[in-house]
């Protein structure tokens with residue numbers, strides 16, 4: 001996608017040296033477009049853990065490049081690096097998926113062949129993700145086009161950031177929105193700010209603004225009211241893990257939006273690539289590990305002052321503790337359907353098997 005007219009992916013190998021890894025520091029967006037240069041796998045692990053890079057497919061791709069950096073430095077370190085990278089964040093299954101691909105590619109290779117193979121596999125993962133997300137856009141587009149053609153415009157509500165900054169390119173939930181906009185449909189997006197990290201207010205709004213898509217940032221708690229008053233035609237969100245029965249782990253607050261959508265008869269769609277499917281898990285609420293992040297992300301808020309300084313302030317009474325579960329699980333019964341690179345299906349094992357017969361048997 002483009003920033004100031006220049007096309008970018010969200011992660012890439014530096015063309016100057018052919019081995020260091022470049023990516024946007026998403027903790028600095030939207031106030032500053034800072035491009036980081038990773039030179040070792042520990043920096044990749046830190047980038048994921050600190051959420052300099054975030055988004056399920058993107059953290060998988062960055063972890064894959066982290067393995068490549070590790071193999072360049074010490075090709076005998078594979079068994080040490082894989083579990084450490086996998087432990088950087090527990091909920092998004094894409095991390096395990098990408099690291100499993102690197103393990104399968106590398107573990108039987110002679111150590112002298114591992115670096116080149118790891119870079120090639122990381123590039124393949126990145127290319128796969130970009131193309132997969134483009135197809136998700138194509139498969140989600142008809143949902144928006146039908147409403148826009150019937151009503152003259154379409155109002156979409158989305159939660160968190162599932163745009164190109166959460167993937168290698170295009171995004172998942174935002175891909176159909178970009179395609180509908182580019183096709184000339186009158187699209188407007190309600191952007192949940194998405195406390196406490198404000199991925200919506202900071203990242204989704206930044207992306208949509210850069211692409212010229214009409215949008216309005218709203219408090220997380222406004223969504224139900226908008227739905228009650230006919231302001232939302234459809235909800236589309238991303239996900240960090242979908243179970244074999246169609247339960248959906250996503251950013252905290254997603255479940256509440258799904259409840260409000262169901263209560264108001266509004267379609268609630270979830271967009272995902274194959275790398276976000278976890279066939280080993282059936283009951284998402286019981287089995288998906290939910291990341292508990294530091295409470296300081298709730299008590300403190302970072303923003304830009306009137307004179308342009310980036311400052312962090314405390315917004316919670318001194319001495320009050322804060323809890324910070326980073327994800328929740330929306331049961332399949334509240335999901336209208338899944339938008340994937342292979343088409344759309346109901347959020348159920350039968351629906352997923354219809355699109356992924358190969359994955360189901362693994």
Ligand SMILES: CSC[C@H]1O[C@H](OP(=O)(O)O)[C@H](O)[C@@H]1O
Pocket residue numbers: 054055056057159160161162163166167171172173199237238239240250251252326
């Ligand atoms: C396209 S998946 C994006 C998914 O990941 C986000 O979580 P985080 O920002 O903490 O990495 C959020 O759950 C998004 O829906």
